[in-house]
Amino acid sequence: MKKYILELFAKAANKIEYLKDAPIILDVPKADSHGDIACNVALGLSRALKKNPRQIAEEIIASLDPDANVITKMEIAGPGFINFFFSPGYLARIITEVTEKDSDFGKSDRYKGKKANVEFVSANPTGPLTVGHGRNAVVGDTVANILEWNGCEVDREYYFNNAGRQMRVLGDSVKHRYLELLGEDIKFPEDYYQGEYITDIARGLLDEYGDSLRDEDPEGKFRERAESVIFADIRGTLERLNIRHSVFYNENSLYEEGRIQGLLDLFNERGLSYHKDGAVWLKLSELGNEQDKVIVKSTGEPTYRLPDIAYHVTKYERGYDRIVDLFGSDHAATYPDVLAALKELGYDTEKMKVLIHQFVTILKDGGIVKMSTRKANYITLDELIDWTNPDIVRYYFNNRTINSHLNFDVDLAKKQSDENPVFYLQYAHARICSIIRTVNEQELKASHDHLDLLVRDEEIRLIKKIHQFEEVIAEAGENLDGSKICLYLEELAGLFHRFYTVCRIIGSEKNLAEARLALVAAVKIVLRNGLSVVGLSAPERM
């Protein structure tokens, strides 16, 4: 519909000078009485033209030349809106279009031929994924889906570090528990990993090796086993949410390939780094950031910043057109350093998009749970999935904009799982499946021959809504925001449920029944497609 009106305006611009550069913003009005599409261009032009907006609107309408079979009415309303009314015949064609495109309906070519890298989760293997990681995981995967629906080829990437201090502490934590299991009276350091899973890993080693690891280096078997067990656990959790990364990028390979040293040399050659107090500093203040930062400690060990930059260089070298990073607000202060360095090195940082999501606050037993992996004071993503189900978890995390804090009331999630809004969407799909099953046993089948019989408000609204899906996906592709898709699906499901209570199929006159069946089949397609973008299942029965 919008496309059609934009074409009308493009033609009219040949007749009216001021329409040439005017931005044509089209809107779907909230009230049916305001038409199917509204345009406020006259209001915007009024200032520059020093004319009454209603008068401008009149001139514009006079210059538009719509097909009477498509547009039945154009009117000026309120302060100067132009409202367009589409014919039922044009709307009916939407059903046919959806049916023909089927599982491709909603897809766009916006990023056709482009390659994207979406990096998300990227938790180091020091413990199970928590609810906080869950938000990152779900949003990241949905962003990847959205890019795919817009024609992009997408790699889902997980960046991790299995060396360094954290992992040393992890290995030693396991060793301490191991010795403890052997009956030794050891003191478990407070800043070590307190989680129960550490003891489980130690027990596994004890079963397998007995007491032969008493003198084993914590960085040896202990660290190795911890990493493999924890990583398997993380992958298992992600798998439950239907999330699979295609690339696991090990920070260590940056060292092995000499990229860290190479980058260090490059910074040195370009005069971007200097030595002070035994450390190497990057001149970030000269690149527009607040202050210089250490990239190599006086111990000779690089800080995370250096490999981070080297890592992102590989993303450019690997030929991605679009580079998306997703992380929590605790990392918000670090990415400007990476961006500044990349820009200085000549990489097009316009290709990069860093998405920051705010924290998840867990409410349990009436209080806030302060999360800390180290202190083992957290709720794991697995627990959350156990209490609810993967669809609810995905829905919950997708349903909010990433800029907002997310309050997750665990008790409520457990107790009200049956009344979660996600069922509302899935139930709409299941209901349609049920109708189709029932109808298959009768003489009825969907037909597009009499779609003009669909004239009730409940039918018209539903048709207009399924039409909007393409636009919703395109917009999501632009701002990489999956929450709008959830919102759309709720509206679509709501319109369907209302249609369902008022418009019967079985028992209606045959032509009408078959037209309604066609409509309902189209709604099913859009629901299924939409649910798949946000990563939810579309159950046939509930």
Add this chain to the structure above:
RNA sequence: GGGCCCGUAGCUCAAUGGAUAGAGCAUCAGCCUUCUAAGCUGAGGGUUAGUGGUUCGACCCCACUCGGGCUCACCA
């Protein structure tokens, strides 16, 4: 103290600078001999944290104030 995010119905959240600020949950009142009642209909509930400003028009943009989260390492 500086930077980023947030503040909307009792609760969780929506609303490209547009027309009467909307959903879900919770509360109350109705609707199942007919395609799934995990549904539908209706009611109550708001000074959009506050004060100014910008303009035809502000929940949205700007300034300040108040309140909350994150962050400002030779930790990642």
